[in-house]
Amino acid sequence: MTATQPWTAPRVEAGGEVEALAAEWIVPYGQAEHLVRARDWLVHLAPTATAEMRVAALTHDVERMFPGGPVLRHADQRWDDPVYLYAHSLRSAEAVTVWLGGLGAVAATVDPAEIRRLVGLHEVGGIDGADEVQAADSLSFLETLAGLTRDWVRSGVCSRLQAERKLRYMADRVRVPTAAQYAPPLLEWAIDQLPAEVAHR
Template identity: 65%
Template structure:
């Protein structure tokens, strides 16, 4: 049996225009990254959740996974590890924060007025959330993952990287970790849609 993506994508926010030179520079920097769309949509979701989000929050949203664009980063086998494995998550978010900090230090002219330390803090918390905007960045990351990377989860299953149950658990984890009340309902709608993109169990077993 051949399965394909099903259901209609739930409502998602429109693109939000870049308001600062720093954001334009960040968009140029992340453009070569294979999942740059996920980063950009994280910013869009952040601005939907909090239209008054600071430029530091917006930059953190746009760059939070950037360490994966550079070789030598942490790796984990999620067929045996859990999606909330702290050894991997902290290594990933801290490496991204370090890389973003170095990038900002070299962009003083276009990042004037940006609190680089605050951007690093938010990037360093994007997987686990926290105070002063960190929960919002994390929630936006989850919403964007469900919207933009459901196809990746499907590919994990069809390629044999993991089982359908493991991929579905990743999608569920993206919802369960959210602590921003306004993000829960759209996350649940996107979760249902994303799970529908996974191959049927009979196709996986074929």
């Protein structure tokens, strides 16, 4: 097992009031560190990222804070299943939109429609910052959720092969040139965290 984690993006401070409030909002989420690190990776990859890009990276999975969301079968469903990915992304976009609507005047410092667009595209990428948000999500996943993927195998949620496919999918979907150098070492490290296939009765 590779003991040393590869280089990762430095941590950054909130860039504005809405971003700071978003950081507080996501604290109860069990994978809040993944969201924070996605924001950090975004700023490293795109130092001039807009406030909307930063807030989108920081909130992109927020629908999982709330019950009743779409469910993906880890054992046998494709990781790129569009039915799940779009349902998840658009539910997060809606949750962020509702949250922004409750902020009052401070929300006027950002473009809620643009945040909604970027969150809605975070799994697939796109133009005008969406690829950068997706790349940041991908690199943060490899950095912060390798342990979760390992635990899927240990607990029998999915096979080792299926877990490795998830990690490779997250790395392979990165298409931002400035992010390409970081994905391979993080992928190798994350795969190395996976246990041997576990037999479950």
